[in-house]
Amino acid sequence: MDLFQQTSYSEQGIPVYTSSAPLAVRMRPTSVAEVVGQSHLLEPASPLRRLLEPQGSAGQVSSIIFYGPPGTGKTTLAYLVATASQRNFVEVSAVSAGVKEVRAVIKEAREQLRATGKQTVLFVDEVHRFSKSQQDALLPAVENSWVILVAATTENPAFSIVSPLLSRSLLLTLNPLTKQDVIELSRRALLDKRGLDGKVTASEEVLGSLADLGGADARKTLTLLEAAAEGALAQNRSAISIDDVSLAADAAVVKYDRDDHYDVISAFIKSMRGSDVDATLHYLARMIEGGEDPRFIARRIMICASEDVGMADPKALEVAVAAAQAVQMVGMPEGRIILAQAAIAVATAPKSNASYLGIEAAIKDVRAGKSDGVPAPLRDSHYPGASKLGVSGYKYAHDYPHHIVKQTYLPASLVGTQYYHPSDNGYEETVSKRLRGIRTILANGKDEQK
Template sequence: MICWETPLAERMRPSSLDEYVGHSSIIAPGTALRSHLERGVVPSCILYGPPGVGKTALVRLMASVTDRELFEINAVSAKVSQLRELIDQGEKVKSMSGRSVVAFVDEIYHFNKSQQNALLPAVEKGDVVLVGTTTENPWFEINKTLLSRLMVLTIDPLTEEDLVVLMSRALEDREKGLGSLELSWDQEVLREIALSAGGDGRQALTRLEYLARSVAASGGSHISLERAKKDLPRASVRHDKGGDNHYQVISAFIKSIRGSDPDATIYWLARLLDSGEDIRFIARRMVISAAEDVGLADPMALMIATSAAQASDMTGMPEARIILGEAALYLASAPKSNRAYEAINSAISDIESGAVQRVPDHLINGNRGYLYPHDYRGHWVAQSYLKEPKRYYFPSDSGYESRVLARLKRFWRRFREGSQKDS
């Protein structure tokens, strides 16, 4: 019997592979995983993806369509003793039926090293089929020894079309869904909800149920786009300041600056600000980008980024968005050079590898032989500053740095004879 207090997303979980929506690259007919399941085989694996995209639903289908027992455990609250008990039960089932149970560990990245190690023997011998789900990158969060025994399947956010299919089914389903409310709807409503759900099926169904029940409670029979915009809260933006999305969005922001795309830059900045990201963190990354990616192609970039960091910290949000936006657009539009970044990295690499030079005698205070450049025409005089000359800096011909290269060519033969990096 259906409990109507159960959330719509839970009630609408698929009961067969054909009902499962989305992720055609891994579960559509003809794919490797689908073929395995149809032959009764479940691979030990990790399902990696954001919340609400069907990981748990897929695990349960894996067990049901292959007619295997499913043991579920939550990594947040599980103890090693519970894991061992689960493994013992799995071994007993296998000894009696000849088939391994599916051990479903939700949010497996919460397991510490000893907990993960407790699973190793059972997985290696096939006493249990381990299927874990995680919203965090398994290559960083799961022990390499355990990971080497598992397949990692990436579950991407659901597409707009996937979400529209899910919601249409829910509105039509009289047994588990919202069909008994006998509502009609504009197709644009479903697309509006899909856009606001950020690829999260659970969020889309939750928002749909909230809207549908609101319409029904007020005596209405039609879900209009106007009603949806009035009743639904703001769009759901997927961004966890401590998780993968945090790093993915800041990475997209910095790479857009590096790639000189001001439109993408301002979009990703808006995403960061809208999610409540710390403006000091954003400003620090912009300062780093100014030095690393713009460099001496435009020395003003570092000054502007540093000023923006100070000014945004002084004003706070919401005004800081204007300051950070201006600075981000400047960095994205500026000429680019990473030659200063490469120069310091190359020098540090030499030192770390043992190439430590002694200071030339004439550069040591109190010693004779040092030539004071300001006493000479052009404030320069030929003399050595390293015991063993080594080229680290290769100016580009981008922006202001082309002028830097021209000046150094006038002074140093090595910049005339080998001005390019590969010389």
């Protein structure tokens, strides 16, 4: 649907949408009072509040980057900045604009500022899609206040925005809308003249279902509401039903972008580590439905099986490795069952990070330079003349009781160092008892344990 054919523009350059525009667009707030869910950004004297004051009445204002999930009001707040402050407004989409277009906008804004003293709000939607050179092109205008940049991104700015631009702007984080926020927006759309104007009604159950399907995304929820309303009206009904909602949304589209990739996999690993099997399955389902590579998921399960379960249940790693191989052979969607089995095995296994801590401690010593010569008896002796170089004296463990013999294995500077400290969880309790006997023999030449 081409919105440009459905819009006119205010004096500031703000789009004014006609009745044929989508419901989510028509219901875009036209005042701060209509904004839902972002009260933390609209406190008196806050940077955003100052931007919403008429130009010249609130002193110097900074450029702003809005960061938050889709449908939380980033574009709306950008429009309100321009309309409430009576500044000029220019919108650029990072999807289609290049450096040439950006520089042209900045040049015009600079000329306007010089001629009239009126600032321009430059709104860049999806700024994370700009390349580094495109973002760099914004720097002079931001630094010299030729424009007030208001940029919106759904991706973590630390990863997607160049540091110079980020440091010259205020970063404002929009919170996900709550279910009640989204329900309130739907109620408003049902009655508002800009919206459905009372032509249809919806029960609390229907509103709740719409909110669940739309998640924290107001735009998606209102799009579903409009489709469900059209379905009801097409059948000469004024009440939207659950079936209308179901038909409007064949399946809820799972939000899963780059930030979700990092956050959800982190939650998945921490849930397995924390032995919460239900949370483990929830995050696994989100990754599967979000299109995450099953091989990546399998690798994370294998790592967790070793790092967080370790010797408390050595078989957990065997299950994880087998699952990774099985997923490659079977593929998806059946592979989801195999991944679930492996994740459950790791989540419910006894836990120990002793193996992880042991290798980390050993690496720390090596990096600190504690890696002097290998003891002579342990050096390679499979070459003529080895004995003349002092490579002798090795004691073959299988010739001694318990197949253990006292001799120096660690380099001289590390003799007596213990890296591995087994827990008393699961199988590692057995390992711990056996290790005490081993270390006694290695230190004293005999097993003194009773």
